[in-house]
Amino acid sequence: MSEPTGLAGEAERLDAADALAAVRERFVLDDVTYLDGNSLGALPAHVPARVADVVRRQWGELRIRSWEESGWWTAPERIGDRIAPLVGAAAGQVVVGDSTSVNVFKALVAAVRMAREDGDGGPGGTGGTGGTDGAGGPGGPGPVRDEILVDATTFPTDGYIAESAARMTGCTLRPVTPAEVPSVLADRGGRTAAVLLNHVDYRTGRLHDLPALTAAAHQAGAYIVWDLCHSAGALPVGLDEHRVDLAVGCTYKYLNGGPGSPAYLYVRRDLQHRFDSPLPGWNSHAEPFGMRSDYAPASGAVRGRVGTPDILSLLALEAALDVWDEEGVSVAAVRAKSLALTDFFLRCVGAYVPDGRVESVTPAAHAERGSQVALRCDDAGEVMKRLIERGVVGDYRAPDVLRFGFTPLYVGFADVERAARVLARTLAG
Numbered sequence: 001m002s003e004p005t006g007l008a009g010e011a012e013r014l015d016a017a018d019a020l021a022a023v024r025e026r027f028v029l030d031d032v033t034y035l036d037g038n039s040l041g042a043l044p045a046h047v048p049a050r051v052a053d054v055v056r057r058q059w060g061e062l063r064i065r066s067w068e069e070s071g072w073w074t075a076p077e078r079i080g081d082r083i084a085p086l087v088g089a090a091a092g093q094v095v096v097g098d099s100t101s102v103n104v105f106k107a108l109v110a111a112v113r114m115a116r117e118d119g120d121g122g123p124g125g126t127g128g129t130g131g132t133d134g135a136g137g138p139g140g141p142g143p144v145r146d147e148i149l150v151d152a153t154t155f156p157t158d159g160y161i162a163e164s165a166a167r168m169t170g171c172t173l174r175p176v177t178p179a180e181v182p183s184v185l186a187d188r189g190g191r192t193a194a195v196l197l198n199h200v201d202y203r204t205g206r207l208h209d210l211p212a213l214t215a216a217a218h219q220a221g222a223y224i225v226w227d228l229c230h231s232a233g234a235l236p237v238g239l240d241e242h243r244v245d246l247a248v249g250c251t252y253k254y255l256n257g258g259p260g261s262p263a264y265l266y267v268r269r270d271l272q273h274r275f276d277s278p279l280p281g282w283n284s285h286a287e288p289f290g291m292r293s294d295y296a297p298a299s300g301a302v303r304g305r306v307g308t309p310d311i312l313s314l315l316a317l318e319a320a321l322d323v324w325d326e327e328g329v330s331v332a333a334v335r336a337k338s339l340a341l342t343d344f345f346l347r348c349v350g351a352y353v354p355d356g357r358v359e360s361v362t363p364a365a366h367a368e369r370g371s372q373v374a375l376r377c378d379d380a381g382e383v384m385k386r387l388i389e390r391g392v393v394g395d396y397r398a399p400d401v402l403r404f405g406f407t408p409l410y411v412g413f414a415d416v417e418r419a420a421r422v423l424a425r426t427l428a429g
Contacts, residue, residue, distance in 0.1 A: 007348050007417050014344070014413040020337055026323050027256075027410045033392045033419050038202075038230060038372050038405025041256030041320075050319035054312060072311050076283075077301060079318045083255070083264055086324065086331060087228060087247065088238040093269050095304040096251070096314060100229060100263040101157050102279070103248040104196070106304060107265060108148065108165040109278040111194035111223035111246055114271065115145040123223050123245055123271075143221070145193035147172050149181060155202045158227055162196050168278070169193075178208045185220035192222040199237065200230035200370035203397050205362040207235070207370045211242045218243070229253060234371035234407070235335045239266055246271075254371065254407055257317035265304040272300050281306035323409065337408035338371040341416055345373055345404065348420030357427050361401065372405045383426060392422045 015021060028043040058066040067073045080094035087094070098106075114123070150162040152175035159175070166173040171193060176184050178197055185192055195217045200207050210226060217224040226247040231237055233254030239247055247266040251257035267275050277297070282288050283305035286296040297303045323329065346360060358375040377383060377400060384396040394404040404419065 007351060007420075008414075011344070011413040011417040014340070018337065018412065020329065020333060020408055021412065023323065023327050023329060024410045024412065026327065029410060031391065033415045033422075035392065035394045035404040035406060035411065035415070035419055037256075037407030037411070038234075038253050038403070039395055040259060041253055041407060042410055043258070044256055044320045044323050046322065047258070047316055047319045051312065051316050054315045059311075072309070072315075075311070075314050075318065076305055076309050079314060079321070080264055080301065082318070082321045082325070083232070083251070084266075086237075086255070087232050087249070087266065088236060088331075089240050089266055090269070093240075093272075093301055094264050094266050095301040096264045096317070097262050097283075097305055097309050098265075100227070100248055100250045101161055102306070103263050103265040103304070104158055104161045104225070104227065105165060106277050106279055106306075107225045107246040107248055107267075108162060108194055108196055109169060110267075110275050111225055112145065112148065112165070112169045112171060113276045114274050115193035115221070115223055117274070118145075118221065123218050123221070143190035145191060145222075146170065147174055147188060147191045147193060149174050149176055149184060149192055149195045149222075151175070151197045152177050153201055153203070154196070154198050155227070155229070158196060158198070178213060181213055182216040185216055185222065188220070190221050192217075192220055195222055195224045196227070197224065198227045198230070200234075200372075202230055203361075203401055203403070204374045205230075205370045205372035205403075207231070207363075207368050209367075210237065210244070214242050214244055230370055230372070233331075233334070234338055236331050239268070244268065251317050251320075253405075255317070256320045256323070256407075256409070258313065258320065261313050261317045261320075262310055265301075267301055267304060272303060275303045277303055277306075279306045283307055283309070329409065334408045338406055339366050339369070341406040341408060341411060341413065342369060342371065342373050344413055345406070345416045345420060348417050349373075349375070349423065352420050352424035353427060354424075358402070358423075371407070372403060375402045375404070376400050377402060377427070383423075386426045387422060390422050390426060392419045394419075 028045050058070040076096045079096045081091040084094045148166050148171045163173050214224050223245045228249035232249045250263050251261045280295045284298055284303050286298045358377040361376050362373045363369050380400045380402050381396045
């Protein structure tokens with residue numbers, strides 16, 4: 001039998017040389033080409049049995065004893081420590097629970113409160129530990145921190161939460177593009193309290209410069225909150241390395257935690273004693289079973305907890321994370337394959353799709369690209385519907401974007417070549 005030629009042959013050779021190819025067997029997949037892991041990751045094959053044990057034995061037999069004997073109570077921090085290396089953080093700084101939206105709210109309000117305590121200190125220094133809004137901290141009067149910058153291209157919920165946090169804290173909300181952030185920070189004379197940005201643009205797949213933008217916020221005396229929903233598990237983040245203040249993210253995309261799996265909150269270690277959550281709950285109390293009427297926050301990342309954890313979803317996520325540990329998968333290897341997959345997809349689209357039918361809105365430069373490719377085309381919603389009918393699953397974002405997400409743990413180069421070929425056939429009618 002002759003060796004396949006052309007792009008199909010190249011895809012076969014790339015798959016044969018793929019160091020992550022074996023990881024694909026850890027997932028429940030079928031003949032469908034699944035390129036929507038940036039919305040919902042595929043099911044790791046061992047998760048159903050693990051969840052069945054949680055339901056039948058831990059809940060069904062041990063019942064209330066499982067809070068201690070099955071480790072339910074400590075799960076938010078334990079699982080946070082497993083996510084931590086995937087986002088470049090040391091242990092003890094990530095807690096899992098609640099939704100991304102709730103964690104954005106906690107982080108953003110806490111960031112404003114810290115900025116107003118600082119006076120002249122700022123997040124790059126020691127800051128203050130007391131003070132009142134706008135009055136500065138122990139270092140003396142500082143600027144009135146009365147603005148929040150938010151990514152103007154953000155996922156809508158982040159914008160809604162930012163607007164609510166601004167009203168709650170008496171701040172003005174200023175939407176800006178990430179590229180505008182440094183100049184706006186420089187122009188505002190130290191009035192910015194907090195900056196909320198997405199690491200990867202959910203529509204276009206553009207990767208923003210986390211190190212530079214974090215440094216710009218700190219230079220202006222502001223705190224930064226990063227939304228990592230479209231980057232965690234797909235590319236290096238470096239939270240500790242770049243001294244990010246606060247970060248949030250979901251776990252049902254590239255971390256494959258399942259629909260509605262709980263989100264996480266990162267609070268940098270040296271800020272934890274100052275993290276003043278707007279949602280204090282009994283789970284974050286220093287004495288959660290003391291049932292005191294007055295609130296005293298716990299130490300460490302536990303301050304990010306609120307109420308009783310969603311144990312079934314939480315432990316499904318814990319099981320899903322086994323794929324990373326048991327297969328010895330590194331974020332660096334995932335990033336290398338992600339870039340190779342997206343490069344190859346763009347090549348295949350260029351070769352198969354007639355000129356002018358689609359336009360990539362995802363940056364070509366690796367330093368500016370996440371793990372998805374967004375293609376603008378006419379009648380994109382109908383095109384995606386026909387693609388799905390033909391076994392290529394991506395998604396559509398209004399008004400005219402076809403979105404394809406590449407999860408390197410289970411997407412191969414043959415998937416990529418087939419998706420581009422079916423897209424060309426679909427556009428041809």
